[in-house]
Amino acid sequence: MGDSKLKKAFWDDLPKGFHHRRLGTKSVGFEVYIWKGEPGQVVLANAGTHGDEYEGPKFLISMVNSWRPRKLRGTVVVIPVLNEAAFIAGLRCHPKDGKNLARSFPGRPKGSPIDQIAYLFLKNVISYSNYYFDFHSAGVVYEIAPWVGFFTHPNREVNRIQKKMAACFDKYWCWSAPYLPGRTASAAYELNIPFIYTEGQGGGGILPKDVKILSEGFFEFLKRFDFIKGRQRKLCKQYKRISRDPKETFVQIHHKAPISGMVDLQVKLKEVVNKQQILGYVYSLNGKFKKVVKAEMSGTVVFLRRKASIEKGEGIIALAPIRDKL
Numbered sequence: 001m002g003d004s005k006l007k008k009a010f011w012d013d014l015p016k017g018f019h020h021r022r023l024g025t026k027s028v029g030f031e032v033y034i035w036k037g038e039p040g041q042v043v044l045a046n047a048g049t050h051g052d053e054y055e056g057p058k059f060l061i062s063m064v065n066s067w068r069p070r071k072l073r074g075t076v077v078v079i080p081v082l083n084e085a086a087f088i089a090g091l092r093c094h095p096k097d098g099k100n101l102a103r104s105f106p107g108r109p110k111g112s113p114i115d116q117i118a119y120l121f122l123k124n125v126i127s128y129s130n131y132y133f134d135f136h137s138a139g140v141v142y143e144i145a146p147w148v149g150f151f152t153h154p155n156r157e158v159n160r161i162q163k164k165m166a167a168c169f170d171k172y173w174c175w176s177a178p179y180l181p182g183r184t185a186s187a188a189y190e191l192n193i194p195f196i197y198t199e200g201q202g203g204g205g206i207l208p209k210d211v212k213i214l215s216e217g218f219f220e221f222l223k224r225f226d227f228i229k230g231r232q233r234k235l236c237k238q239y240k241r242i243s244r245d246p247k248e249t250f251v252q253i254h255h256k257a258p259i260s261g262m263v264d265l266q267v268k269l270k271e272v273v274n275k276q277q278i279l280g281y282v283y284s285l286n287g288k289f290k291k292v293v294k295a296e297m298s299g300t301v302v303f304l305r306r307k308a309s310i311e312k313g314e315g316i317i318a319l320a321p322i323r324d325k326l
C-alpha cells in the first residue's frame, strides 16, 4: 500500500540513524525528523496541522529529543509542527491566507501558503508512507471528549489496518465515518495509505493524560507492526462508533451560533442530552436578543465551545449519536 512511487523519498539515501532536515521553499516549510533503521516500511506521524493544538507537538517534540532506539526496522518520519506560521501565531488557520490546512489537500505548488504546504507535504512525505498518523486536538477555542478516528475505506485491507492502528490508542473511543475532501486523511485515503487521527481534549492547554495516550499508542503501534521489539500491552476494549454519515464527525458544522455575541452553555462535555434540550444561549451585545440553542438530536456532548465570544455561524456544540458513557 502506498507504493505507487514515482521516485525516491528524500530519506531513502540517508544512512541508518537519526536525521533532521528542513523541507520547504523560501516562503513555507517544516522540520522533518527521520529515524532510519533496517530496510522496511515507512511510518509517518505529524501534529500541528492546526496551529492551536498542542498535545501532538508536545509528544512528537519529546520523541525527537529523547528517542534513540538501538534496533529499528523501517523508517519513522515525524513532523511535530506541520503548520509553523499558524503555530507561532497560536491560530487554527494560517495567519497569511486564513486557510485551514485540513481543508486544503491536495494543495497547489503555486497557490497560497497553505496550498503550498499541503502540496509539499503530500508530494514529498505522505506519498512515500505506508502508515500515517495525524495528531489533532480541540484547539484553544473548543474542548473534545478525546477520540481516535479514521475514514472508513472501501479497500478492506486498508480498513483492517486502520482499525488495528486505532486500537493502539485504547484509552480513547473510536469514531469512524465516510470520506470528506481536503484533509490529510483525504490525501492518505486517495493513496490507499492506512491513516488514523487523534483528537485530544484541547481547551488551550496540554493534558499530560493526552500526551501519555499518544505516546503509549504510537509505541504500541511500532511494536505491533514490527518496527521495534518489545512486550505488547494488553489493549482495553474501545467503545466504537462507525457512522455512515460523513458529516457526523465534522464537528464544526453542528449547532451553529444564530447570532454573534456571547455564548452561555447549559451542558458539560460528555453529558448525555435529549433532542430539543436547551444546550445554551447566545446573547447579543446590544441586549436585544437571547437566542436559544437546542439539541438537534439526542446524544452525547463530544465537542464544546470554550471561548465565550462567538461569531454568527461558528459551531457551539457537537453531539455524537451515542448514549454510552465515554
Ligand SMILES: [Zn+2]
Residues within 6 Å of the ligand: 049, 050, 053, 102, 136, 137
Ligand atoms: Zn486539528
